[in-house]
Amino acid sequence: MSEAQNIVQFPSNETIEGVLVQISIRQWKGLKIDRLVTDEVAIDKTGSCANVGAYQKRLFSKKSLKHISKTASDARSLNYLMTLPWSDTGQRLLPAPQVFLFSDRMKGLKQKFEAEVEHFLKTYARSIRASKTRLGAMFDPDDYPSEDDVRSKFSFNYFFSEVPTGDLRISMSEEDKEKFRQQVIADNDERLFAGVEAYIVKLAERLTHYRDKICGEREDGKASLFRDSSLNSLKGETNESVGAVAAMVRAMNLTHDHRLLAVVDDIEKLACEINTPHHAETVRNSANAREKGRNKADDILKKMGFS
Numbered sequence: 001m002s003e004a005q006n007i008v009q010f011p012s013n014e015t016i017e018g019v020l021v022q023i024s025i026r027q028w029k030g031l032k033i034d035r036l037v038t039d040e041v042a043i044d045k046t047g048s049c050a051n052v053g054a055y056q057k058r059l060f061s062k063k064s065l066k067h068i069s070k071t072a073s074d075a076r077s078l079n080y081l082m083t084l085p086w087s088d089t090g091q092r093l094l095p096a097p098q099v100f101l102f103s104d105r106m107k108g109l110k111q112k113f114e115a116e117v118e119h120f121l122k123t124y125a126r127s128i129r130a131s132k133t134r135l136g137a138m139f140d141p142d143d144y145p146s147e148d149d150v151r152s153k154f155s156f157n158y159f160f161s162e163v164p165t166g167d168l169r170i171s172m173s174e175e176d177k178e179k180f181r182q183q184v185i186a187d188n189d190e191r192l193f194a195g196v197e198a199y200i201v202k203l204a205e206r207l208t209h210y211r212d213k214i215c216g217e218r219e220d221g222k223a224s225l226f227r228d229s230s231l232n233s234l235k236g237e238t239n240e241s242v243g244a245v246a247a248m249v250r251a252m253n254l255t256h257d258h259r260l261l262a263v264v265d266d267i268e269k270l271a272c273e274i275n276t277p278h279h280a281e282t283v284r285n286s287a288n289a290r291e292k293g294r295n296k297a298d299d300i301l302k303k304m305g306f307s
Contacts, residue, residue, distance in 0.1 A: 028153035215293035
């Protein structure tokens with residue numbers, strides 16, 4: 001049994017309150033292997049044309065496609081933040097309380113992605129002319145597909161499906177059907193626990209860092225040395241902050257475990273304290289504040305099953 005199972009317990013539950021979601025994003029990187037330059041480098045460095053490497057050139061300046069790439073990255077980050085791992089095929093579990101928020105945010109990113117692709121296509125001819133100057137002798141007009149071909153290289157989609165329940169519509173004895181259905185339910189529970197456990201462990205890591213590093217003391221009783229930026233993983237400034245991860249655990253508590261909710265309440269209260277102005281300065285200058293911070297973090301860690 002893992003440490004996290006001391007706080008997270010999922011009784012067998014035939015109905016999981018959520019849906020499966022899968023995102024599919026395709027984007028063109030605008031890269032091309034230059035065979036001529038590859039051979040020239042091979043001859044210069046090895047004295048032969050042996051297949052010892054490949055020279056990849058960037059058909060456009062880095063800024064030409066960076067906004068498209070950034071939006072695609074944001075969408076993948078959102079998907080990983082708001083969902084739980086489910087299958088090896090890319091499906092992830094989206095808890096019911098998150099469905100509408102996820103849909104709204106993903107829809108906005110899809111619209112942004114498609115608008116950025118259209119902007120790139122509008123400036124496509126101009127970018128090719130700029131690349132002719134930038135690449136010099138390495139420029140080859142045959143490297144550049146038509147606008148229609150380029151458009152087909154980009155896509156942004158996401159799909160929802162139901163969580164399997166073991167409802168069989170195949171020829172099988174009732175006894176075998178029941179065994180299969182129970183196996184599906186057990187598999188669902190296992191996937192669900194594994195996903196939530198990852199968030200619980202992440203919270204424990206943040207709290208341990210706060211207890212031992214931020215609120216820790218040296219042998220002489222003085223505050224540990226730390227940068228203010230080291231508090232960012234605890235404050236509400238990023239999707240990976242304690243507050244954000246705690247909110248995800250709350251949404252993913254699909255079996256309504258009251259013990260888990262109580263722990264999340266404590267974590268969010270501590271996150272609010274950490275997020276107050278001058279918290280880092282207070283911890284540095286007050287031994288009493290450091291002790292209180294250590295005790296609060298340690299109490300929560302013990303409730304979670306971590307020492």
